[in-house]
Amino acid sequence: MAEQAATGSDETGGGLFQPFSMRGLELENRIVMSPMSRHRASPKGLHHPLATLYYRQRASAGLIISEGTQVSETAKGFPGIPGIYRPEHVETWREPIAAVHDEGGRIFIQLWHCGRIAHGSHLPEGQMPVAPSAIRAEDGMVMLDDLSFAKPDMPRALETREVEALVEDHVHAARMALAAGADGVEIHAANGYGAAQFLCDRTNQRTDRYGGSPVKRCRFVIETAEAIASAIGADKVGIRLSPVSTYQDAWDSDPTALYGVLLPALSMLDLGYVHMVEGSPGTSRDPSGFDFAGARRLFDGPWIVNNLYDRALAEAALARGDADLVAFGLPFLANPDLVRRFREHRDLNPVEKETLYGGGEKGYTDYPFFAG
Numbered sequence: 001m002a003e004q005a006a007t008g009s010d011e012t013g014g015g016l017f018q019p020f021s022m023r024g025l026e027l028e029n030r031i032v033m034s035p036m037s038r039h040r041a042s043p044k045g046l047h048h049p050l051a052t053l054y055y056r057q058r059a060s061a062g063l064i065i066s067e068g069t070q071v072s073e074t075a076k077g078f079p080g081i082p083g084i085y086r087p088e089h090v091e092t093w094r095e096p097i098a099a100v101h102d103e104g105g106r107i108f109i110q111l112w113h114c115g116r117i118a119h120g121s122h123l124p125e126g127q128m129p130v131a132p133s134a135i136r137a138e139d140g141m142v143m144l145d146d147l148s149f150a151k152p153d154m155p156r157a158l159e160t161r162e163v164e165a166l167v168e169d170h171v172h173a174a175r176m177a178l179a180a181g182a183d184g185v186e187i188h189a190a191n192g193y194g195a196a197q198f199l200c201d202r203t204n205q206r207t208d209r210y211g212g213s214p215v216k217r218c219r220f221v222i223e224t225a226e227a228i229a230s231a232i233g234a235d236k237v238g239i240r241l242s243p244v245s246t247y248q249d250a251w252d253s254d255p256t257a258l259y260g261v262l263l264p265a266l267s268m269l270d271l272g273y274v275h276m277v278e279g280s281p282g283t284s285r286d287p288s289g290f291d292f293a294g295a296r297r298l299f300d301g302p303w304i305v306n307n308l309y310d311r312a313l314a315e316a317a318l319a320r321g322d323a324d325l326v327a328f329g330l331p332f333l334a335n336p337d338l339v340r341r342f343r344e345h346r347d348l349n350p351v352e353k354e355t356l357y358g359g360g361e362k363g364y365t366d367y368p369f370f371a372g
């Protein structure tokens with residue numbers, strides 16, 4: 001694909017402020033809002049009434065990737081997560097998406113299945129969490145309805161036909177996201193959740209065609225990406241990956257081999273983008289020596305990077321050609337006008353940790369815009 005230069009002068013504000021054509025979707029700048037769960041939705045997966053304002057406030061991002069959104073009833077591992085598998089979920093997403101579009105922004109919905117990072121109390125009566133293999137996340141954590149943290153329950157291994165059904169759940173959710181008006185979907189295959197559990201040898205010890213060699217462990221993710229791409233168009237499908245994350249007790253013993261299989265396969269599908277979490281999310285930038293620049297060469301398409309970036313690091317990554325776009329999580333959460341603040345070199349609002357999850361307006365829609 002043709003390179004789109006991301007260099008900028010002082011006048012234009014730097015590479016972050018250059019427009020980008022993402023497989024034909026025109027983005028106003030290279031600043032992406034990273035997916036962030038805010039745990040304010042109703043138990044039925046309907047948005048908090050302030051979600052529309054929350055997303056509208058942040059619509060100056062080149063692209064918003066929504067909070068993780070449940071693809072099915074069994075996807076749940078946390079309270080207050082919106083859904084995208086029932087007609088009422090389509091309705092609940094319409095307004096936030098329309099608000100972003102009104103402001104000239106773009107939004108992809110992140111499709112999320114928690115897999116083994118789940119708790120019986122969130123699931124339909126009598127059900128256990130489902131995962132590639134019956135291996136408990138000893139070092140993982142879920143959130144209970146009172147927003148306290150707990151250890152995930154023991155999962156049961158999915159039958160092969162259930163894995164096929166899980167692919168279909170993702171396709172259904174993707175269709176619903178498009179019906180709600182989203183510009184696309186992001187498959188959450190990062191940070192130790194369901195799809196990532198298929199990739200990692202620590203969490204996938206299956207002996208059917210979805211487990212074993214790297215090729216087999218990649219099969220669920222590739223089939224899901226391919227099936228969604230056929231349903232809604234490959235350009236509308238992004239994927240989030242975290243080759244060296246150890247979050248939620250999931251990692252692979254040989255990420256170079258694993259991603260050496262996965263990225264070329266995703267490249268063949270002409271997906272909308274790859275979104276790389278470089279390290280464990282929010283904890284460490286890549287300490288492992290994994291060759292992210294080399295990984296990028298395996299995927300011929302738009303490349304988003306994330307994890308503990310600030311403006312200077314982001315500009316440097318764009319200038320080196322190591323990324324097309326940079327995603328910001330906490331800085332965007334606390335600064336609805338992050339794009340302007342970066343452009344004008346303004347100070348950033350600090351993050352209030354106590355109001356990240358649950359609650360209402362406080363720490364959600366009341367972070368101040370820069371005055372002046």
Ligand SMILES: Cc1cc2nc3c(=O)[nH]c(=O)nc-3n(C[C@H](O)[C@H](O)[C@H](O)COP(=O)(O)O)c2cc1C
Nearest residue numbers: 034035036037067068281282307308328329330356
């Ligand atoms: C409150 C909060 C919620 C998050 N929820 C999600 C999520 O739903 N899906 C996801 O892929 N990552 C999620 N993350 C990870 C962020 O997308 C991002 O990878 C992480 O914050 C590191 O980026 P940053 O240093 O710019 O904040 C969340 C992070 C935070 C702080």
